[in-house]
């Protein structure tokens with residue numbers, strides 16, 4: 001079992017990142033350990049430069065993201081925690097895979113279409129080739145499980161397509177006729193209840209670091225007052241909660257808040273509605289706020305302890321990067337070789 005996933009150190013991580021991905025980093029790091037496998041979690045800082053950014057902010061966000069991940073339970077003694085920039089094999093592997101990825105595949109990526117909008121010509125080349133780097137990230141380590149939110153599913157399908165085409169084009173069968181693929185096809189690992197946490201201001205758009213409104217998201221480092229205020233101001237409709245799941249259809253905001261409550265408490269949506277059905281939001285919102293505050297309190301405390309010890313945070317990344325470099329080497333070498341590139 002090889003668990004691999006990444007998170008961009010842009011802005012503050014939010015509840016969508018937590019419920020969609022980070023919770024599963026922690027769960028799968030333990031499962032990988034129990035199965036004698038490995039877990040790799042990295043900060044996708046090379047992805048972060050695909051859009052306009054402030055270099056000083058990127059440096060600060062990178063360290064804060066390490067502190068946040070550790071505060072959430074990613075344990076550097078169980079997980080290889082690092083940033084891409086310290087493991088050149090990611091960028092090398094991307095170049096090697098650029099020969100296999102097709103323009104048409106990248107053109108179909110919804111994230112590219114959303115982010116580029118009508119101004120494709122004005123985008124960086126990195127934004128377009130972003131998914132090839134993401135494929136390199138997971139294929140380099142022969143990932144089997146990739147914990148992500150729903151929005152990354154298409155990128156992982158692309159990684160599988162690239163792996164499959166490379167295996168077909170450059171990996172001849174063994175002498176006995178059996179297949180000798182170089183790359184493992186990675187499987188996305190998406191949480192059923194929290195695959196897509198929506199904005200608190202608009203139940204039809206994803207909770208996102210890039211939303212200009214702070215009120216649209218709960219940041220993992222928000223204090224209790226801020227959390228309560230954001231939940232209280234969250235957009236809702238005037239109807240009370242239904243007592244059955246079907247009653248949430250067409251009520252995007254209500255569905256989102258109930259989904260968050262369900263993911264945080266581990267109760268099914270049906271159980272949450274059995275308990276809270278008939279309540280108006282005046283009663284449900286404080287209950288949700290409290291569950292959120294209780295979840296975030298220990299994360300906040302730990303984050304505050306860790307965030308200023310830059311030496312310790314940098315040491316975690318340096319140690320993780322050294323391990324990642326070693327683990328990535330055999331596949332990187334094999335990829336150069338499969339392509340017929342001479343390297344002394």
Ligand code: TYM
Pocket residue numbers: 004005006007008009016017018019020021022044047133134137138146147148149150151152194195196197198206207208
């Ligand atoms: P990023 O940094 O946007 O998000 C990190 C993780 O959080 C998940 N996520 C969400 N889940 C549920 N609801 C939401 N509203 C929500 N918003 C974000 C994302 O799905 C992701 O799992 N391209 C990736 C980073 C990356 C990566 C990789 C991931 C680079 N290389 C290799 C997996 C494997 C990204 O920008 O995630």
